[in-house]
Amino acid sequence: MPNVDEQEMRSYLxxxxxxxxxxxxxxxxxxxxxxxxxxxAIEAELFDDYVTGRLAAAxxxxxxxxxxxxxxxxxxxxxxxxxxxxxxxxNAEEVSTAYRAxxxxxxxxxxxxxxxxxxxxxxxxxxxxxxxxxxxxxTLASWLSFRKPRASTVAKLPPSGPxxxxxxxxxxxxxxxxxxxxxxxxxxLELAKSDFKAYKTQLFREDEALESRExxxxxxxxxxxxxxxxxxxxxxxxGEYQLKLSGVPVSGQPEFIDSYSFRVxxxxxxxxxxxx
Amino acid sequence: xxxxxxxxxxxxxxxxxxLASDREQAGVKYEEIRSGLIKYFSxxxxxxxxxxxxxxxxxxxxxxxxxxxxxxxxxxxxxxxxARLVLLEHFRRKPPQRPxxxxxxxxxxxxxxxxxxxxxxxxxxxNRKLVLGYYQADGRExxxxxxxxxxxxxxxxxxxxxxxxxxxxxxxxxxxxCVDHSDE
Numbered sequence: 001m002p003n004v005d006e007q008e009m010r011s012y013l014x015x016x017x018x019x020x021x022x023x024x025x026x027x028x029x030x031x032x033x034x035x036x037x038x039x040x041a042i043e044a045e046l047f048d049d050y051v052t053g054r055l056a057a058a059x060x061x062x063x064x065x066x067x068x069x070x071x072x073x074x075x076x077x078x079x080x081x082x083x084x085x086x087x088x089x090x091n092a093e094e095v096s097t098a099y100r101a102x103x104x105x106x107x108x109x110x111x112x113x114x115x116x117x118x119x120x121x122x123x124x125x126x127x128x129x130x131x132x133x134x135x136x137x138x139t140l141a142s143w144l145s146f147r148k149p150r151a152s153t154v155a156k157l158p159p160s161g162p163x164x165x166x167x168x169x170x171x172x173x174x175x176x177x178x179x180x181x182x183x184x185x186x187x188x189l190e191l192a193k194s195d196f197k198a199y200k201t202q203l204f205r206e207d208e209a210l211e212s213r214e215x216x217x218x219x220x221x222x223x224x225x226x227x228x229x230x231x232x233x234x235x236x237x238x239g240e241y242q243l244k245l246s247g248v249p250v251s252g253q254p255e256f257i258d259s260y261s262f263r264v265x266x267x268x269x270x271x272x273x274x275x276x
Numbered sequence: 277x278x279x280x281x282x283x284x285x286x287x288x289x290x291x292x293x294x295l296a297s298d299r300e301q302a303g304v305k306y307e308e309i310r311s312g313l314i315k316y317f318s319x320x321x322x323x324x325x326x327x328x329x330x331x332x333x334x335x336x337x338x339x340x341x342x343x344x345x346x347x348x349x350x351x352x353x354x355x356x357x358x359a360r361l362v363l364l365e366h367f368r369r370k371p372p373q374r375p376x377x378x379x380x381x382x383x384x385x386x387x388x389x390x391x392x393x394x395x396x397x398x399x400x401x402x403n404r405k406l407v408l409g410y411y412q413a414d415g416r417e418x419x420x421x422x423x424x425x426x427x428x429x430x431x432x433x434x435x436x437x438x439x440x441x442x443x444x445x446x447x448x449x450x451x452x453x454c455v456d457h458s459d460e
Contacts, residue, residue, distance in 0.1 A: 015320070015363075019356035023312045026319035038434065041441035048411060065367050070321045079448045082388045086396070087412055259382060 004028065004035060009042045014059055015066035043067070047080035088190075092165070163188060165226065166243070166260040176236070176262050183233050188226035189245050189260050194218040196247030199227050200254050203235070204242045210235050214248075236264045283337050291337045294344060295351060309333070309352045313359050320363060328366065332359045384455075391454035395447050403443050410440035 004012075004025060011017045012025050029036045049055045050063050067073055163186040164176050176185060189201070199216040202209060211231070218225040227245060240263050246254035283291075295309075296302035313332050317325035335358050336343075347354045396404060409425050426436040 012319075019316050019360050019363075020312070020353065022319055023316040023356075026315050034438075037438055037441070040445070041437045044441055044444055065364075066320065069367060075452070076448070078388065079451060082385075082392050082451070083411065083444070083447075086389065086392050087408065090408065091412070256382070 006042060009039050010046065013039070013043050013046060013067055014062040016062060044076070044080070047076050048084065051077070051080045051084050163228075164262065165190060166262055176264050178236060178238055178264050178266050184230045185233065185236060187229045187231065187243065187260075187262070188219075189229060189243065191218060191225040191227060191245075191257070194220070194225040196249060196255075198248045199257075200246045200248055201227070201229050202244045202246075203231065204244065205239055210241075238264050238266050283334055287337050287340070290340055291333075294340060305352075309355050312352065313355060316356065316359055317363065322366070328362055329359075332362050335362070387455055387458050388451065391451045391458070392447070394454060395450035398450065399443065399447070406436075407440055407443040407447065410436065411444070 008017070008025075012022060015022070017025070029039055046055075046063065046067065050060065050067075055063055068077060165188045176187075198214070199218065200212060200214045201216060202212040204210065213229055216227050216229065218227055229243065240261065243260045243262070245257045245260065247257050248254050292299065292302035292306060295305045310329055310333060313329035314325045317328045322328060332355060336355055343354070396408075399407070406425070406429070410422060412421070422433060422436060426433045429436065431439070
């Protein structure tokens with residue numbers, strides 16, 4: 001198979017090769033199905049780079065000129081956006097399972113330790129295995145806590161109370177434990193870009209509008225931005241909620257960006273879930 | 277160049293003469309250049325590749341008196357340079373495609389998300405892990421994660437790329453069918 005490296009294929013797709021080389025490669029791709037497939041695979045990754053804002057400005061312009069204008073460009077773009085959002089939701093769910101912030105005043109979960117204790121004293125091999133597993137888990141936990149944070153991460157615990165990060169477009173609501181009286185809930189709505197000077201949110205519960213917040217600003221995080229929103233505790237009874245985020249341009253007319261779903265559960269429900 | 281400029285027989289002969297002193301060789305060279313230009317424009321998915329190739333040739337021919345003594349070496353390179361400008365002008369005539377706003381389109385987004393979830397659930401566990409693992413990470417992690425994934429599967433990184441792409445392409449078709457079905 002003729003050798004065309006990845007970088008040249010990217011340049012071909014972005015229209016930045018010399019016309020003669022481009023014409024040569026066109027003939028090559030027409031005649032080689034494997035090479036053509038590799039080109040399509042690289043094109044798919046270009047779409048991902050575009051959607052996640054990883055393309056350099058010059059490449060972004062070339063992409064919009066030469067790639068998005070193709071017949072299937074818009075279709076592939078929609079898929080790349082949806083696929084990226086799906087993965088963000090998956091990541092948020094996986095990490096939240098590992099790092100769910102405990103609700104305040106919830107007693108520590110007791111594992112079914114009686115049978116383990118019995119095994120601990122009766123079976124040394126089992127004991128050693130448990131110690132090794134515990135050490136591995138501690139190492140993994142330390143590594144995860146020090147690595148570069150993903151775009152969607154779990155709640156952090158600032159001194160004033162829990163903060164929950166919500167990823168956009170989630171189909172499964174993120175669980176938030178019902179706050180204690182007078183304790184506000186802080187949410188951080190994740191955004192790939194910060195295009196607007198101000199943002200606005202509207203809180204819904206089962207299609208009933210509850211409250212809105214305006215003049216919100218983004219805060220940068222390592223790989224993305226967040227819009228912090230504080231919601232008063234009195235509003236958040238157990239149930240399913242949706243926050244709709246809009247950007248407010250200079251014209252003043254809000255432009256819808258995305259929706260963020262979360263579910264408020266009572267402490268009792270959450271304790272039962274943790275104990276399973 | 278005046279868009280209405282028409283290549284007369286005299287201009288065409290002058291062009292051939294410029295390409296090569298031997299008439300037959302000049303004809304072959306002209307056809308090679310024209311064919312190459314058509315391929316160039318076709319590579320951009322343009323249905324009017326032949327028209328754009330002819331426009332390129334006309335532009336070169338219309339300026340022959342100015343460039344005749346300035347262009348040295350392989351003259352086809354000059355044609356390709358003009359072709360690139362013609363291509364850029366063609367794309368600038370239509371504005372670059374920006375992603376559509378999601379404003380007022382949240383119902384469709386929800387349908388697409390649901391379809392994607394359903395289509396991913398239909399994948400075998402192996403394929404699901406492969407496609408999600410391959411496209412998941414970004415930055416430096418991406419390269420390392422893909423390398424590890426390829427190692428785990430015992431295949432070359434490029435084979436992994438192709439395999440992941442095939443699953444992704446199948447997912448895209450599945451989502452499209454699901455969305456179309458929802459629209460009915």
